[in-house]
Amino acid sequence: MEPSAQPRSFTKAPPLSGTISVPGDxxxxxxxxxxxxxxxxxxxxxxxxxxxxxxxxxxxxxxxxxxxxxxxxxxxxxxxxxxxxxxxxxxxxxxxxxxxxxxxxxxxxxxxxxxxxxxxxxxxxxxxxxxxxxxxxxxxxxxxxxxxxxxxxxxxxxxxxxxxxxxxxxxxxxxxxxxxxxxxxxxxxxxxxxxxxxxxxxxxxxxxxxxxxxxxxxxxxxxxxxxxxxxxxxxxxxxVPGDPSSAAFPMVAALLVPGSRIVIENVGLNDTRAGLIELLREMGGGIEIVNAREAGGEPVGDLVVTASALKAVEPDPARVPSMVDEFPIAFIAAAMAKGRSIFRGLEELRVKESDRITAMAEGLRLIGVEVEELEDGLVIEGRDGDPFPGRGGPISTKLDHRIAMSFAVAGLVSSGGVMVDDMRPVATSFPGFVTLLETLGPLQ
Known part of the structure; x- marks a missing residue:
């Protein structure tokens, strides 16, 4: 861990509630x-x-x-x-x-x-x-x-x-x-x-x-x-509408933390970016789009997200472009679902801010998830709603903002807490991420 790193531990959260907006797309x-x-x-x-x-x-x-x-x-x-x-x-x-x-x-x-x-x-x-x-x-x-x-x-x-x-x-x-x-x-x-x-x-x-x-x-x-x-x-x-890639993190947090219900306002809903919402709905996620409208030539709406029991999924690789940046947090959702999820066709994730396939596999194992790394994806054994033990750590973010935020969300549904080695990269896309989470429920 670098001397100037900003490690942070995220622990089991009470039900999340409130109305928020996320940074611009x-x-x-x-x-x-x-x-x-x-x-x-x-x-x-x-x-x-x-x-x-x-x-x-x-x-x-x-x-x-x-x-x-x-x-x-x-x-x-x-x-x-x-x-x-x-x-x-x-x-x-x-x-x-x-x-x-x-x-x-x-x-x-x-x-x-x-x-x-x-x-x-x-x-x-x-x-x-x-x-x-x-x-x-x-x-x-x-x-x-x-x-x-x-x-x-x-x-x-x-x-x-x-x-x-x-x-x-x-x-x-x-x-x-x-x-x-x-x-x-x-x-x-x-x-x-x-x-x-x-x-x-x-x-x-x-x-x-x-x-x-x-x-x-x-x-x-x-x-x-x-x-x-x-x-x-x-x-x-x-x-500029709210970034759907940033909305993904509080959205999944609200689905996973029992008893939660939140509203995320003014989220961009361009169908070339909405793959995660479709995927989470297929998994049983309670996500309702209200106040759908258009702003600046882009479709936008408000998301009402309610805690839900999720089931495993095997998404079509053709869906990858519409949610390529959201797979790290989708892996966290799959790890809390019932059954085995299989993600294929994700070669692109190996040349993102980090090799997101390997980084997520390593981190999931550290918090107690059974996971198999494939050349082009992951096989994840879901925990059927059981909290992550949270053992091991700290999670290595590899200087990747989406890895950091994904495991922060995992910490909210862990019994032992999840330590993220460095939250500094989050400033690249979502300044105020931790503060926003704290408005939904007190973080330890």
Whole structure:
């Protein structure tokens, strides 16, 4: 454990109750800053996630000429420079822990005549960038990366870049978005063919800002997204919905802690992100959507979550893109369910902030769960509602915010408590996570 680590023990909680909201959606927050910075005029963004990852994006856009200010009312105002107007950054762009910032900004800059160096923390520097480097190189950008296509990485953009038609070899909203962002300043039509649908925030927001975008869905479900380059983006007023990936943690906590009933307000319910809600309902979870509405082109609603006895599940691997970030907390739910849950098709989890398959398997064993690690997933023997013994520990978070929050939730349904080795990574996506849990019920 590092000397500066922030270990924290989480112990058995009383019934959770109350009404809460979670921080703004991280995916939408990143994109709202980037596209506002490319619009001509002032955009206003309310509900922006003010976690470290999104602030890294804001700092990068400032370094390339955008004027970005947070007002006293909590709203952010962004004066853009126009598509093609980004300036040469004066120093390396520090992405911290944010893979989304890195991959999307690589796309954004690929069609600008500038050179940028990307650096990040120890966790981000282990994450491969090759899946973005390949299509952006085809558009004319040049890359000098560390071994394995990792950070530190220097890229030289090309203007005018070359439009491409690219079929995604793996389901990745980040790769799709990087190519579309590169296409904004590229003459002609840039096309991305998506065999498996992924989160569509980029397409929604690009259209909202005025980009000329066409989406064709074939009879077999394959999506072709065509973007007309040399776009002129118009400033927007964006209200960011609550992040469904962050809502996942109090949602599962309320399902597992007996006697709980909570309301989570203003959660984004985009169907490309709602896989966990569907999965938990199939497991018997009491989750009701009320006050469904639309905000900023995105479906939102309030979730009423009631403690429930869960049963095991074997989700279809085709569901992975719609809940790829929620599997760590889904594993905790499965560990408290009745029966054996089998999760397959999760190779993508091995290249997240940590190897989430191994990290979760190790942590689950430490708190008393029988688990088998597969090449592409986990087999979890559920405890049928029996509290985790909580023996062993501390849980190694591997500097991964979702590992930390998942085992914090596990501690709330443990008889012996669960020690998490470091809660600092949580600030990347969910500042105030522990404080929010404490509003639902007193934590020891």
């Amino acid at each position: 991280k995916s939408i927050s990143h994109r709202s800053l980037m596209l506002s910075a490319l619009a001509v005029g002032e955009s206003r963004v309310e509900g922006l996630l003010e976690g470290e990852d999104v602030l890294a994006t804001a700092a990068a856009m400032r370094a390339m000429g955008a004027d970005i200010l947070r007002g006293g009312d909590g709203a952010w105002r962004i004066h853009g420079v126009g598509v093609g107007g980004l300036l040469q950054p004066g120093q390396a762009l520090d992405m911290g822990n944010s893979g989304t910032s890195t991959r999307l900004l690589m796309g954004l800059l690929a069609s600008h005549a500038l050179t940028a160096t990307f650096i990040g923390d120890a966790s981000l520097s282990k994450r491969p960038m090759g899946r973005v480097i390949e299509p952006l190189s085809a558009m004319g950008a040049e890359f000098t990366a560390s071994p394995g296509g990792r950070l530190p990485l220097t890229m030289r953009g090309l203007c005018p870049a070359v439009p491409i038609e690219y079929r995604l070899p793996v389901a990745s909203a980040q790769v799709k978005s990087a190519i579309l962002l590169a296409g904004l300043n590229t003459p002609g039509i840039t096309r991305v063919i998506e065999p498996v649908p992924t989160r569509d925030h980029s397409e929604r927001m690009l259209s909202g800002f005025g980009a000329r975008l066409d989406i064709d869905i074939a009879s077999d479900g394959v999506r072709t997204i065509s973007l007309e380059g040399e776009a002129e983006l118009k400033p927007q007023h964006i209200v």
